[in-house]
Structure formats: structure tokens, C-alpha cells
Amino acid sequence: MGMNNDCRDQVQPHLQSGEQLIAVCEGELAPGVPERPVWLRQPPQESELERRIKSRLPGAVQRFLRPSEPKPAGGVERTMEGAEPAVDNTLARAAHGKGMYGGWESQAGQFLVAHYNAVRLPATRLAVGFTDRRVLVLADRAKLWQTTTAYELQWEAPRAAVVGVRANPKGVLQRGRFEPAFADGSWIALVASVPTHAEPFAAQVDG
Numbered sequence: 001m002g003m004n005n006d007c008r009d010q011v012q013p014h015l016q017s018g019e020q021l022i023a024v025c026e027g028e029l030a031p032g033v034p035e036r037p038v039w040l041r042q043p044p045q046e047s048e049l050e051r052r053i054k055s056r057l058p059g060a061v062q063r064f065l066r067p068s069e070p071k072p073a074g075g076v077e078r079t080m081e082g083a084e085p086a087v088d089n090t091l092a093r094a095a096h097g098k099g100m101y102g103g104w105e106s107q108a109g110q111f112l113v114a115h116y117n118a119v120r121l122p123a124t125r126l127a128v129g130f131t132d133r134r135v136l137v138l139a140d141r142a143k144l145w146q147t148t149t150a151y152e153l154q155w156e157a158p159r160a161a162v163v164g165v166r167a168n169p170k171g172v173l174q175r176g177r178f179e180p181a182f183a184d185g186s187w188i189a190l191v192a193s194v195p196t197h198a199e200p201f202a203a204q205v206d207g
Contacts, residue, residue, distance in 0.1 A: 010151040011129045014136060023204035024129040025197050029115070030177055030189035033099030036116040097172050102186025107161060111137070111180075111188055114155040127151055128180065128190065130205045135162045135180070167202035178202055 007026050015021060102108040115122055115137075123139035130136075135158075138151035166179045166187075176195025181187040192198040 006149075007127050007151075010149060011127060011136065011138060014129075014138065014151075014153050015131060016133070019134070020132045022130045022132060022207070023201050024127055025178065025190075025201035026125060026127050026193040027176070027178070027190040027198075028124050028126060028193070029112075030099045030174060030191045032097060033189060034112065036122075037104065040113065040116050099189045100187070102182070102184065106186035107157070107182035107184050108180075108186035108188040111155055111182075115139075118154050123154070125149065125193070126154070126190065128201075130162070131159065133159055135159060162205075165202040165205045167198040 007024050008021060011021060011024050100108050100112065104110075104113060115126075118139060119141075123141060125140035127138040127140075128135070129138065134156050136153060137155040139154040140149045141152045142148060142150040161183050162180050163183050164181050166181060168175070168177055169179060172189075174191055176192035176198045177189055178192060178198040178201060179187045179189045192201065
């Protein structure tokens with residue numbers, strides 16, 4: 001109930017033989033989740049093939065394709081790489097509270113590092129799945145011209161790494177917010193794409 005069947009179908013191929021999908025919820029990182037830290041803003045390594053192709057392009061095109069230096073984040077100048085180009089993070093945190101508890105070394109921090117490391121631009125839509133063995137996070141990698149979602153595995157951990165999910169925590173205004181809580185005491189906040197899915201999802205995980 002309250003399950004996104006299409007999302008379930010997308011997660012199914014990522015399961016191991018005999019693994020049971022218990023709960024899944026689509027969502028995105030909540031406002032107030034820390035932005036990509038400066039030390040992660042390294043341009044991704046190009047493959048030999050990409051380098052060869054680019055070397056044959058006209059100079060102007062090459063300049064356009066070169067990864068730009070990350071600008072210092074501040075004031076109005078938000079880089080596209082910020083997790084939240086549209087919302088100034090400090091405002092978001094003031095309105096919605098913290099989006100993560102624990103440093104970058106924590107399990108929640110590592111979850112976020114994996115998210116920011118996955119590709120040049122982090123996916124906005126994620127699917128969090130709990131099985132009898134693992135916790136999976138899939139990212140929607142659909143191209144702009146595709147109308148359906150195309151989930152790819154982005155992060156995984158043994159089931160024991162996540163001790164539970166809190167849905168709609170008190171004192172937070174966001175509807176549909178859910179917080180996977182990790183075994184080391186850290187947590188991260190997400191917001192369900194369909195707000196009413198957060199509570200059934202948390203209940204199924206803790207079931």
C-alpha cells in the first residue's frame with residue numbers, strides 16, 4: 001500500500017538472487033542537506049577516448065567543454081554544482097532545520113559523498129530501497145529527452161548499516177520528509193516525491 005509500483009519494478013533488476021524488496025520510496029535530498037564540499041569539486045577524470053575526441057574538435061568547442069574552475073560559493077553566485085542552485089542553503093537550513101547529522105566521515109556523510117561523486121551533476125530524483133539484505137539508493141539518470149525514469153544503483157550498504165527510518169519528524173515543516181538513521185548515529189533527510197508515501201515506507205522498513 002502507498003507503494004510506487006513503477007519504482008518497485010525499476011529497483012527489482014538491481015536485486016541479488018533470492019533477495020526480497022521490503023520497501024521503496026522515491027524522493028530527493030531535503031533542503032538543508034550540506035552542499036558538495038569544496039574538496040569534492042574535482043573535475044572527473046576523462047577517459048582516453050574522450051580526450052582523443054575532444055582534441056579533434058575546434059578550439060572554441062574545446063574551451064566550452066573544459067570543466068570550469070569551481071567558483072567560491074557565496075552570495076548570489078551559486079554554482080550549478082551546489083546541491084541546491086535555487087535555494088540559498090543557509091536560508092533552507094533556517095526554514096527546514098538540519099538536513100544531515102554527522103560529519104563527512106560518518107555513514108550519512110559517506111552516503112552524500114557517493115551522491116556527489118556519482119556524476120558531474122547529482123541526480124535530483126532518488127529511490128531508496130530496503131531489502132532483507134541491503135539498503136540501496138538508486139539515482140534517476142534519465143536523459144533530458146526521456147520521459148520515464150531510468151534508475152541506476154548509486155550507493156548500497158548492508159541492511160544493518162541503517163537502523164531505521166523516521167518519517168515526518170516533529171518540529172520540521174516539510175511534508176513527506178524521512179530520515180534514514182545509520183548505525184553510527186548519523187542521519188540524512190530526504191523528502192518523498194509523494195508526501196503520503198513517507199510514513200508507510202518508514203513503517204515497512206521498521207516492520
